[in-house]
Amino acid sequence: MILIMRIDIIGAGPSGSYAAYLLAKNGHDVSVFDKKQDIGKPVQCTGILSEHFLKIMKPSKEFVLNEVTTARIYAPNGKSVNARIKKNYVVCRKKFDSYIANLAKSTGAKFHMEHSFHSLAKGNRISTILYNKGKKVKSSCDILIGADGPLSPVSKAAGIYKNRKFVIGSQIEAVKKNDNCVEFYPYIGCYAWIVPVNEKVVRIGVSGYKDTVKELKEICKTKKIGLTLENQSGIIPIFDPSVKTQEKNIFILGDAATMVKATTGGGINQGLMAARILSECIKNRKNFDIAWRSKMHLNLYFHLIAHKIMQKFSITDWNFLIEEFSKPDLRKILHDESRDDIMKMMMKIAIKRPKLFIFAKYLAI
Ligand SMILES: Cc1cc2nc3c(=O)[nH]c(=O)nc-3n(C[C@H](O)[C@H](O)[C@H](O)COP(=O)(O)OP(=O)(O)OC[C@H]3O[C@@H](n4cnc5c(N)ncnc54)[C@H](O)[C@@H]3O)c2cc1C
Structure with a gap:
């Protein structure tokens, strides 16, 4: 028999709404x-x-x-490697977040917009x-979930916030004809x-600890990016291996728990996975x-280690590494392995x- 609980979730992003869907489906x-x-809205994400x-x-x-x-993948010397990857999806975050929220509503979860959490x-x-x-x-609730972002x-x-x-x-989202290929510049900023959003529109961005606006302007100039359609900037947490995600009946997940891949800034899949794990745990x-x-910890940790190492790379290191990845055996690993399972990918590369x-x-x- 299931004990029905009153659960409040702060944050209607993908992590919060997906947790709401699963928990309401379980009868809460x-x-x-x-x-x-x-x-x-506003969109602050590439959505890949x-x-x-x-x-x-x-x-x-x-x-x-x-x-x-x-x-x-581009090297500073202008050389690039074309790698086939498994199918990646580019989503509209407004529609994606609404889709998950509607799933949650269909199982009985109630949504209260314009309600800003202040304190306990x-x-x-x-x-x-x-x-x-x-x-x-x-x-008042039996369980509180913080899916309230970075x-x-x-x-x-x-x-339990600590230093982060x-x-x-x-x-930005902007006009630019393209060949439907994801371009990655690991040596600009952090990356x-x-x-590509469609054949005429792209999302172009730079992540880093400083000067990202300047770097974005430069890359837009070099790549002859056309009209800006929307600014979609935001902050991305760096995974903290010692993050605390539970304090009695209060749980934290998604960006709120720094569950983000440090090498790419991707956190949607991780937030959804954590929501699923949390609903099972409850x-x-x-x-x-x-x-x-x-x-999830080991993969997030390996992303963090790779991020730390790559922050120290020289231009020569990047040119060397990308040259290595132009060889068929390493390109095959990029195709066969998911960046979400970086541990397995790094192990294969090391061998x-x-x-x-x-x-x-x-x-x-
Ligand atoms: C520029 C950029 C590009 C990115 N690109 C990608 C990508 O391509 N792929 C990918 O996987 N990830 C990407 N990310 C990361 C991704 O956006 C996040 O990992 C994802 O949104 C996390 O979802 P979430 O539900 O945990 O948090 P969020 O989406 O941040 O949702 C948190 C919600 O909490 C609400 N909230 C905050 N404070 C309060 C409060 N006091 N009271 C009530 N509500 C509150 C917010 O309004 C928000 O709706 C990118 C991030 C940025 C900034």
Whole structure:
């Protein structure tokens, strides 16, 4: 028999709405609160999902704008590697977030927009204070979930936020004819990208700790990017291996728990996976912190290690590495392995090219 619980979720992004869907489907009384007026707006994301997405959800025409099967990785010397990749999906975040929220609504979850979480009130049950159009609102629940993005006010209120690091993702959607290939510039900022939305529109962005707007302007000039259609910039948390995701009956997931791949800034699949693990843990009364770590921690950690190493790369290192990736055996690994499973990918690369271990020296600096 299932014990019906009152569950409040702060944040109607993909992580929060997917958790709402799964928990309401399990019979719980779920309410989602978001400070925004509209779900998914403003867009602050490129919306590219690796093939790993298929393990979580079926892609739908309702939100998929494009499919991509080629990546082009550039070196500072201008050389590039074309790699076939498994099908990646480019989504419209407004439609994607609304799609998941509608799934949740269809299972009975209630959504309250323009409700900004403010703090926790003292009491026997978990009691939250929110503001709706300037008016104070109180809500009580058995379980509180913070799926409230990189700055996670819920983590702060629960006293588990600690120090966090972020990169800035400066991105625009703009007019640019293209050949439906994802372009990746790992040596610009922390990394830069051009992702095709359709044959005439791309999302182009730079992530980094500083100067991302300047770098974005430069790459737009070099690549002769046309009219800007939308600014879609935002902040991206760097995975913190010691992040605390559970404090009694308060749980944190998605960007709020820094569950983001440090080499690419991708966090949608990770937030969805964590939502699924959390709903299973609530159902089976298991420890969420242990459960998500057993499935996701190592990969997020390997992304972090790779990010740290690549921050130290010289131009010569990049030219050398990308030259190596132009060889068929390494290109095959890029095709066969998902970047969501970077551990397996790195292991295969290490077996083929033990000499690349030389870059581990940067961890000591
Ligand atoms: C420029 C850029 C490009 C990116 N590109 C990709 C990509 O291509 N692929 C990918 O997988 N990931 C990408 N990401 C990361 C991705 O956007 C996040 O990982 C993803 O949105 C996390 O989902 P979430 O539901 O955890 O958090 P969010 O989507 O941030 O949702 C959090 C929600 O909480 C709400 N909220 C915050 N504070 C409060 C409050 N006090 N009260 C009530 N509600 C609150 C917010 O309004 C928001 O709706 C990118 C990020 C950026 C910035």
